[in-house]
Amino acid sequence: MAKQIILGMIPAVFIFLMFLGYNVAPFMLFALVIAGILYLMTRQGDLNLKSQKNAYQVIEKTDITFEAIGGQKRAKQELKEALDFLIRQDDTKKYGIRPLKGILLAGPPGTGKTLMAKAAANYTNSAFVAASGSQFVEMYVGVGAKRIRQLFKQVKEQAQKNGQDSGILFIDEIDVLGGKREGQNQREYDQTLNQLLTEMDGITTSDSPRILLIAATNRKDMLDDALLRPGRFDRHIQVDMPDKQAREEILKIHVRNKPLADDVDLSRIAQETFGFSGAQMESVANEAAIYAFREKKEVIEADHFSRAIDKVMMGERTDRESTREERERVGIHELGHAIVSEVLRPESVSQVALHPRGQALGYVRQTPGEDRYLYTKDYLEQQIMIALGGAVAEEIRYGNRSTGSKNDFDKALQLVRTMVDCGLSELGIVHLDMVDKQALQQESNRILNELLDKTRQLLARYESVLNRGLQILIEEEVLNGSEFRQMLKNESMLHA
Numbered sequence: 164m165a166k167q168i169i170l171g172m173i174p175a176v177f178i179f180l181m182f183l184g185y186n187v188a189p190f191m192l193f194a195l196v197i198a199g200i201l202y203l204m205t206r207q208g209d210l211n212l213k214s215q216k217n218a219y220q221v222i223e224k225t226d227i228t229f230e231a232i233g234g235q236k237r238a239k240q241e242l243k244e245a246l247d248f249l250i251r252q253d254d255t256k257k258y259g260i261r262p263l264k265g266i267l268l269a270g271p272p273g274t275g276k277t278l279m280a281k282a283a284a285n286y287t288n289s290a291f292v293a294a295s296g297s298q299f300v301e302m303y304v305g306v307g308a309k310r311i312r313q314l315f316k317q318v319k320e321q322a323q324k325n326g327q328d329s330g331i332l333f334i335d336e337i338d339v340l341g342g343k344r345e346g347q348n349q350r351e352y353d354q355t356l357n358q359l360l361t362e363m364d365g366i367t368t369s370d371s372p373r374i375l376l377i378a379a380t381n382r383k384d385m386l387d388d389a390l391l392r393p394g395r396f397d398r399h400i401q402v403d404m405p406d407k408q409a410r411e412e413i414l415k416i417h418v419r420n421k422p423l424a425d426d427v428d429l430s431r432i433a434q435e436t437f438g439f440s441g442a443q444m445e446s447v448a449n450e451a452a453i454y455a456f457r458e459k460k461e462v463i464e465a466d467h468f469s470r471a472i473d474k475v476m477m478g479e480r481t482d483r484e485s486t487r488e489e490r491e492r493v494g495i496h497e498l499g500h501a502i503v504s505e506v507l508r509p510e511s512v513s514q515v516a517l518h519p520r521g522q523a524l525g526y527v528r529q530t531p532g533e534d535r536y537l538y539t540k541d542y543l544e545q546q547i548m549i550a551l552g553g554a555v556a557e558e559i560r561y562g563n564r565s566t567g568s569k570n571d572f573d574k575a576l577q578l579v580r581t582m583v584d585c586g587l588s589e590l591g592i593v594h595l596d597m598v599d600k601q602a603l604q605q606e607s608n609r610i611l612n613e614l615l616d617k618t619r620q621l622l623a624r625y626e627s628v629l630n631r632g633l634q635i636l637i638e639e640e641v642l643n644g645s646e647f648r649q650m651l652k653n654e655s656m657l658h659a
Contacts, residue, residue, distance in 0.1 A: 499556025
């Protein structure tokens with residue numbers, strides 16, 4: 164009403180000024196410019212809102228189930244329990260349980276957080292509307308907050324349209340709009356966050372349809388405390404990287420529709436893919452099928468999976484040309500890593516390769532054995548020796564090192580830092596910020612020099628393996644683990 168009164172007064176003011184004899188042309192021109200700018204800003208904001216509304220993912224019925232998600236047994240069980248409060252409303256009322264308003268899924272990328280949200284909608288027979296945190300950040304003030312209101316309204320309308328009792332609103336990468344608020348500076352996404360908090364507070368447990376907000380993030384530590392408190396995100400579920408058993412379950416799901424050769428051992432593949440996420444495991448199965456398709460094979464063989472692992476881990480093979488001298492040095496370098504690894508941890512080397520992949524000119528693929536989450540001093544020292552093995556092998560063969568050892572040294576220094584930080588060095592239990600830099604440098608040098616000497620002594624006993632292994636790599640580019648172990652075994656028998 165006030166807006167219409169002001170708009171009506173503007174022409175009256177201009178007429179009055181003209182009656183008094185003033186030249187109102189400049190004022191009218193200025194008013195037209197301001198009105199045009201305001202119109203364009205309003206129109207742009209409305210267009211952005213309209214396009215953003217269409218960008219939301221609305222799924223009336225998702226066919227993804229929890230059984231179709233490999234691994235994550237604990238996370239799925241915890242999520243199911245929280246969803247049961249939404250399904251069994253009459254039973255929860257007997258115990259005075261308040262249905263949850265929000266569930267936060269936190270974990271690394273590719274672990275299945277989005278799939279779990281879709282499975283939750285299927286499990287509860289809820290309407291499902293999904294959005295990304297970046298869709299709510301805009302340069303126009305108030306647009307993000309308006310989109311939040313629109314999104315909550317949309318999930319309710321979708322549930323009513325489908326005749327469902329509940330709706331699930333999923334926001335991926337919520338740390339984009341739900342980050343910590345700093346100081347007194349008011350930012351556009353602060354207003355968006357405030358609106359989200361208001362909407363979550365407005366979620367009632369008695370209205371129908373009931374709304375449950377599920378959010379996913381890779382950076383839980385970045386979220387604002389007001390968002391994490393009970394009454395908003397009541398449950399925080401950690402979705403971790405899959406262990407060996409979970410990786411095998413994921414593989415079984417993704418090879419159901421693929422013809423496999425008899426030599427394919429999914430347990431072995433799961434063992435060789437330590438640290439892979441669920442998304443990476445799916446990519447391994449898909450890339451293996453692509454390799455078989457390229458070669459027009461009837462079935463997918465173990466070699467296809469081996470190459471697929473390499474591709475997912477390091478990238479596709481490149482056409483980078485190198486001199487024979489470079490190839491020989493790279494071969495010696497990788498054989499140094501392989502020998503130290505196999506001697507310290509038998510059965511750990513899967514293959515040694517000389518062909519370039521990604522940024523690597525050559526590589527050693529290791530089989531970690533059992534998944535490890537706790538490391539001893541001996542284990543870390545062995546890891547450092549394996550990292551130093553390439554540079555030491557170059558010293559033995561050529562009497563000098565190359566720039567190819569930089570990443571190895573970075574890894575070795577990081578491992579040394581871990582030893583000091585965990586109280587596994589002669590400095591004892593210390594805090595890195597409280598240790599004198601010179602003392603820290605001296606202790607790091609002592610550890611590295613001792614392990615360098617041990618690595619030199621170890622590789623000196625297998626110099627002939629370096630030479631024979633290099634001949635095979637130059638001719639065939641790949642030395643498989645079983646052939647490599649036989650070479651080491653023969654050399655050990657000669658020294659026995």
